[in-house]
Every structure is written in structure tokens, then in C-alpha cells.
Amino acid sequence: MSDPVLRVDDLHVGYSIGGADVEIVSGVSFELQRGEALGLAGESGCGKTTTALAILQLLDPFLRRLSGTIDLTTENGVVHIHRRTERGMRDLRWAEISLVFQGALNALDPVQRISRQIGDAIRLHDPEADRAAVRERVRELLERVGISPERARQYPHEFSGGMRQRVMIALALACDPEVIIADEPTTALDVMTQAQVLALLEELRRDLGLALLLITHDLAVIAETCERVAVMYAGRIVETGPTATVFAVPQHPYTQRLLGAFPQVGTERALPPAIPGSPPDPADPPSGCRFHPRCHLAREACSHGEMALRPVGDDHESACLFAPLQQTAVGGGVR
Amino acid sequence: MSAAPLASAVTPLAEARGLEVAFRRRGSTVQALDGVDLEWRQNEVLGVVGESGCGKTTLARTLLGLEQPTGGELRFEGATLDRSGVRTLRRRVQMVFQDPYQSLNPRMRVSELVQEPLRMQRMGRAERVLRAATALEDAGLGPAERFWGRYPHELSGGQRQRVAIASALAPEPAGLVCDEPVSALDVSVRAQVLHLLLGLRRTRGLALLLITHDIGLAWALCDRVAVMYLGRVIEIGQASDVLERPQHPYTQALIAVAPSTRPRAPGQAAVLEGEVPDASRLPSGCRFHPRCPRARERCADEDVALRPSGAAGQTAACWYPGFEPRSGLAGERRPADEGPERRRGPFVLHAEL
Numbered sequence: 202m203s204d205p206v207l208r209v210d211d212l213h214v215g216y217s218i219g220g221a222d223v224e225i226v227s228g229v230s231f232e233l234q235r236g237e238a239l240g241l242a243g244e245s246g247c248g249k250t251t252t253a254l255a256i257l258q259l260l261d262p263f264l265r266r267l268s269g270t271i272d273l274t275t276e277n278g279v280v281h282i283h284r285r286t287e288r289g290m291r292d293l294r295w296a297e298i299s300l301v302f303q304g305a306l307n308a309l310d311p312v313q314r315i316s317r318q319i320g321d322a323i324r325l326h327d328p329e330a331d332r333a334a335v336r337e338r339v340r341e342l343l344e345r346v347g348i349s350p351e352r353a354r355q356y357p358h359e360f361s362g363g364m365r366q367r368v369m370i371a372l373a374l375a376c377d378p379e380v381i382i383a384d385e386p387t388t389a390l391d392v393m394t395q396a397q398v399l400a401l402l403e404e405l406r407r408d409l410g411l412a413l414l415l416i417t418h419d420l421a422v423i424a425e426t427c428e429r430v431a432v433m434y435a436g437r438i439v440e441t442g443p444t445a446t447v448f449a450v451p452q453h454p455y456t457q458r459l460l461g462a463f464p465q466v467g468t469e470r471a472l473p474p475a476i477p478g479s480p481p482d483p484a485d486p487p488s489g490c491r492f493h494p495r496c497h498l499a500r501e502a503c504s505h506g507e508m509a510l511r512p513v514g515d516d517h518e519s520a521c522l523f524a525p526l527q528q529t530a531v532g533g534g535v536r
Numbered sequence: 537m538s539a540a541p542l543a544s545a546v547t548p549l550a551e552a553r554g555l556e557v558a559f560r561r562r563g564s565t566v567q568a569l570d571g572v573d574l575e576w577r578q579n580e581v582l583g584v585v586g587e588s589g590c591g592k593t594t595l596a597r598t599l600l601g602l603e604q605p606t607g608g609e610l611r612f613e614g615a616t617l618d619r620s621g622v623r624t625l626r627r628r629v630q631m632v633f634q635d636p637y638q639s640l641n642p643r644m645r646v647s648e649l650v651q652e653p654l655r656m657q658r659m660g661r662a663e664r665v666l667r668a669a670t671a672l673e674d675a676g677l678g679p680a681e682r683f684w685g686r687y688p689h690e691l692s693g694g695q696r697q698r699v700a701i702a703s704a705l706a707p708e709p710a711g712l713v714c715d716e717p718v719s720a721l722d723v724s725v726r727a728q729v730l731h732l733l734l735g736l737r738r739t740r741g742l743a744l745l746l747i748t749h750d751i752g753l754a755w756a757l758c759d760r761v762a763v764m765y766l767g768r769v770i771e772i773g774q775a776s777d778v779l780e781r782p783q784h785p786y787t788q789a790l791i792a793v794a795p796s797t798r799p800r801a802p803g804q805a806a807v808l809e810g811e812v813p814d815a816s817r818l819p820s821g822c823r824f825h826p827r828c829p830r831a832r833e834r835c836a837d838e839d840v841a842l843r844p845s846g847a848a849g850q851t852a853a854c855w856y857p858g859f860e861p862r863s864g865l866a867g868e869r870r871p872a873d874e875g876p877e878r879r880r881g882p883f884v885l886h887a888e889l
């Protein structure tokens with residue numbers, strides 16, 4: 202059943218300062234299967250967005266891929282993204298991998314009609330397309346994302362936040378990509394609108410067989426959309442597995458506490474236990490398990506050596522020395 | 537949930553009756569608050585939830601004396617607000633904003649930031665310093681000398697929010713209005729700040745008004761919850777009643793769409809179609825009726841006020857209130873040819889959401 206469309210192996214991303222490497226992403230590996238939705242979860246600064254930008258080779262100029270490989274399976278065989286030049290990447294972006302950003306207002310050109318912006322994306326990869334064909338495709342895309350084609354000639358500011366995010370998704374679909382990377386696609390939206398946009402992404406994935414890499418700090422959004430989840434902390438994946446399993450029986454103390462930070466109606470009415478301290482400085486990461494200075498389970502052994510992901514269940518891996526964990530620590534907060 | 541029944545016996549901290557705030561915008565008037573009835577009791581944590589544009593923030597600003605009511609009544613500690621009343625109010629109620637990266641002046645040191653509100657009250661230096669140091673330590677930034685001379689950029693996000701909380705505490709308020717106090721913070725730091733706020737409620741006897749779009753947060757933190765829609769409170773009551781057995785169809789929709797980390801049965805999520813109407817063109821009758829699955833003729837014609845419904849102390853502004861289990865909320869599947877563009881449609885079920 203394994204049919205990865207995207208495979209990231211031991212990816213390290215960072216910058217050099219005074220001869221030393223500072224790693225933002227520090228050995229991340231995962232596979233995205235065809236048609237699958239994978240959630241990459243973690244708080245700001247954990248390296249999840251950097252991972253996404255490294256896949257697209259859209260890293261900030263001061264950041265670079267230090268090592269690791271990124272392979273994309275296309276109709277024409279496997280493409281080694283890590284060996285591609287900027288020119289070579291242009292053929293892949295939008296056509297094979299698209300990106301949906303958080304703030305659609307910033308990603309869309311405010312002075313171009315949306316028909317023009319989507320049309321440009323189509324023409325970029327199919328310069329031969331005639332006007333009628335492009336117009337027809339724009340109509341089709343807008344309908345696909347639930348926008349009336351009559352609005353094609355409007356400007357981004359004439360759309361609400363949720364509608365703009367739909368335009369952004371139409372743009373991402375323009376060249377029939379295999380993979381969509383969505384970075385906090387609903388974070389700036391209201392709950393109602395968020396639910397509508399998530400439902401749309403889900404529908405598209407099912408109908409078009411897209412693979413979706415969903416990046417967000419909001420575990421609930423991942424629970425609603427993704428089959429599998431990878432939880433990142435301080436540049437590393439600390440736990441990965443099927444979403445339902447990971448959320449029901451989390452096997453890393455960080456995942457446990459993170460889940461506790463999203464109280465749910467109907468559960469015990471209590472404040473989640475707090476995680477002390479704040480995430481580490483990438484220039485000076487803790488030794489051993491990077492979570493150990495903040496971990497309620499930490500012991501001496503946690504501060505030495507490398508913590509690799511180990512199997513703890515069916516397709517379920519944790520980087521905690523003490524996994525499998527007892528499942529008492531999730532609730533149990535105070536009020 | 538200990539304090540609430542006792543607190544209702546004493547005068548509320550703030551009380552709004554038919555409160556209105558209107559803004560003029562290019563000739564037309566936007567009724568941001570249109571008849572808000574609300575009681576914020578002493579020492580209670582009151583949650584205000586709703587979509588953006590529902591008037592949550594205007595309500596908060598009015599309670600702080602930053603907006604002038606254009607109608608209705610706002611009483612503070614039992615007294616109607618006049619000019620001098622607003623002054624007292626501004627001292628007795630303080631605000632914690634969403635984003636500590638924006639709410640703190642980057643050129644001021646922690647010591648200045650926390651003393652600033654006291655300086656406004658023309659308090660003497662000695663007392664000011666003492667109060668500021670106490671406030672910092674109460675906000676979990678102790679010993680105060682360690683943080684005294686620092687600038688905001690030298691602090692982490694959680695520490696900045698603690699500085700913001702300390703400067704709100706310095707004037708020794710009776711109530712703290714918190715507008716999305718943790719949504720800009722790192723997920724792992726959120727719980728720390730929430731623990732701090734609840735702790736302050738206990739140790740300083742503070743009342744908290746928590747404005748949030750996060751239903752789960754309201755559930756975990758609040759004694760009572762008020763749900764707002766288009767400038768009005770449409771349901772209010774004990775948090776456990778309002779969030780577990782909501783009587784108003786809008787509250788039910790709001791809770792149903794809140795993403796959850798717990799698995800839900802297929803068909804439990806109902807998506808409310810369309811968007812909140814423009815506050816300058818309010819619908820007739822019940823303002824929720826164009827999006828409401830229960831709407832009947834009466835709803836389009838007659839406006840409805842908060843009426844007792846559900847548990848004791850629970851009220852809802854609905855002609856046909858009542859709790860329906862979530863699965864019964866959505867009446868129909870979305871027909872394939874009708875996109876979400878169709879405004880003000882009924883509830884629509886996305887079975888596999």
C-alpha cells in the first residue's frame with residue numbers, strides 16, 4: 202500500500218554563523234502517500250514551516266538545506282528535489298506541488314483581477330493555451346472551490362477572508378498538482394469559515410486524489426482533516442502515527458501536554474497542566490531529548506545521546522525513552 | 537465552579553441593559569452593539585464568544601469606557617456612568633490585549649511599562665515602584681529586579697504577556713478584560729498564562745471577562761458564557777449548560793463547527809452556510825433567521841429578546857429554543873449543484889468533515 206508521492210529523508214535546514222551551523226530543522230524524515238493527508242503539528246519556531254519551504258526550495262536567503270534528501274514521485278519518475286536548480290524548481294512548483302499560505306490577502310496580487318491571476322498560473326505551465334481554454338479553466342476552478350464564476354472579474358479586496366482563501370486554493374489547483382502544502386490555511390479565519398474551508402480541502406482531496414501536507418499549530422484542525430500526524434518539537438519529529446491513535450494514546454509527553462492545551466467541550470472542566478519554560482533557542486538546543494528540560498517525566502538518561510523515533514504500536518512511533526507511556530497525564534489538570 | 541452562586545447575591549461589577557453603540561461610516565450607521573443585556577458579576581469568569589464582527593471587542597471597549605454608549609444603560613458597581621464615573625471605571629477595569637508583541641511599547645523598559653498606568657493616576661514615585669514590583673511578582677515575573685530594566689524584545693512571548701498582565705494589575709482593578717489573551721502565544725506557553733489568570737482571580741478576587749473564539753477555552757475557564765451574534769447577546773448561562781446543552785440554534789452551530797481533537801461520529805459536524813450579515817443592513821425580526829434551520833414565519837417578522845430556556849439562569853433569544861443532539865442539527869445534504877457561495881442557506885451537512 203506504500204505509494205509515497207513525497208519522501209523527505211533526514212532533512213537538516215539551518216544557517217551558518219561564525220563557522221557553526223545553527224539548525225532549525227534537525228533530521229526530519231517522513232513520507233506522504235498518494236492521496237493522503239498528513240498533518241505536521243508543532244508550535245511556532247519548531248521548524249514545520251521551514252520544512253515546507255525547504256521542500257519547495259523557497260527558503261529565506263539566509264537559510265539553506267544542510268543535508269538530507271527530498272524525493273518527489275511524478276508521472277515521469279522520481280525527481281530529486283534536493284538536486285534541482287532554481288530553474289528546475291519552476292517546472293515543479295504549481296504543476297507538481299502547490300502551496301496555500303496563511304494570509305491569502307498577502308499572497309494574492311491586490312491590483313489584478315482573480316481571473317487574471319489564476320489565468321497567469323495556467324499559462325505559465327501551458328503557454329500554448331488559447332484564451333477561451335484559459336477562461337474555461339478559470340471558470341471550472343472557481344466552481345470547483347465554490348465561488349460563482351461570475352465573480353472571476355473581481356479583485357481580491359472584494360472577497361471576504363474565507364472566499365479569498367478559496368481563490369488561493371483555486372490558484373493552487375490551477376496546474377493539477379499531485380501535492381498541496383497548506384501552511385496554516387485557516388488560522389486567520391473565523392470558526393464557521395474555517396469549517397467551510399477545511400470541508401473544501403477534504404472534498405478536493407477525495408475527488409482529485411491530492412496528497413495534502415497540512416501544517417498547523419492547531420491539533421484540532423489536524424484531527425478533523427488528516428489521517429496521519431507528525432508532531433514536531435525544536436526541529437525534530439517527536440511522534441508520528443495515525444491521527445486517531447496519536448490523539449487517543451499519545452506516546453510522547455510533549456504530545457500529551459500539547460493535546461491538553463486544547464480543552465474540549467464535554468471533557469472534564471479543568472485547565473490543562475502547564476508546560477514550564479519556553480521552547481529552546483535553536484542556537485543552543487538541549488542535549489539528548491530536546492524536550493527534557495520541560496518534561497514532567499524527564500530523568501537523568503534523557504539528557505544524553507540521540508533520541509530516535511522507535512515503534513510503539515501499529516505505524517506509531519515515538520522518540521520518548523519511556524514510551525509506551527501510561528495514559529494518565531493527559532487530563533488531570535487543575536481549576 | 538464555586539464562586540458564581542454566591543456572587544449573584546451582590547451587586548454586579550458591570551451591568552448592561554439594552555446597551556447600544558453605533559458607528560457612523562460613510563453616511564450609514566453601523567450598529568455594533570444593538571441592545572446588549574449582560575451582567576458581569578464580581579469575581580466571576582465570564583466568557584464572551586462569537587464570530588468576528590459580532591461585537592465582542594466593541595463590548596469590551598465599552599466596558600472599559602473607551603466607547604461611548606449611544607443608547608441603553610451601563611451601570612458600573614451599581615452606579616450609572618457619568619463623566620466622573622468613566623474615570624473610576626477606567627481605573628477599576630483593565631485590559632489585556634491579544635498580542636503582547638504589539639501591545640507593549642518596544643522603547644519602554646518593563647519598569648516603565650508597568651508604572652505607566654499609575655503615572656496616569658499621578659501617583660507618587662515610591663508607591664508606584666512598590667505597586668509595580670508587586671504586580672510583576674503577582675504576574676509571575678519575580679523577583680521584580682530581574683525584569684525591571686529589560687525591554688520587551690529581551691523577553692519571550694509568555695513573559696511579554698505577563699508584563700502586559702502586570703501593567704493591567706498595577707492599578708489594582710476589580711475586573712480584567714482579556715481579549716483573546718493566549719491566541720498569539722506559543723501553544724506550550726498558553727496553559728501557563730491561563731493558570732496565571734485563574735490564580736489572580738483567586739488571590740486578588742478579580743473578575744475576568746474572557747473574549748474568545750475558542751469554545752474549548754471558554755469551557756475550561758469560564759463560570760458563565762455569553763454568546764454574541766450581530767451586536768447582541770443571543771444566549772447566556774452557566775458555561776456547562778450553554779456549551780453542553782445550548783438552546784439557541786446559533787450556539788449549537790458554533791459548538792458543532794469548533795474543531796475537536798476527539799474523534800466524532802460521521803455526520804456530527806454541521807457547517808453553517810454563508811457569512812454574518814453586514815451590521816449596517818440588519819435582517820428583520822430575529823437577526824439570525826436567514827441562516828437558521830428552525831426559522832419559521834414568526835422569526836422573520838418579530839424580533840426576540842433573551843427568554844428563560846433550558847437550565848436555571850440560562851436564557852436564549854429564540855422563538856423556538858431547545859437543545860437538539862448534534863446529529864439532528866443538519867437537516868439536509870448539500871445538493872451537488874449549489875456551492876457554498878449561496879448566501880444565507882440552511883445548515884448543511886458535510887458528513888465526512
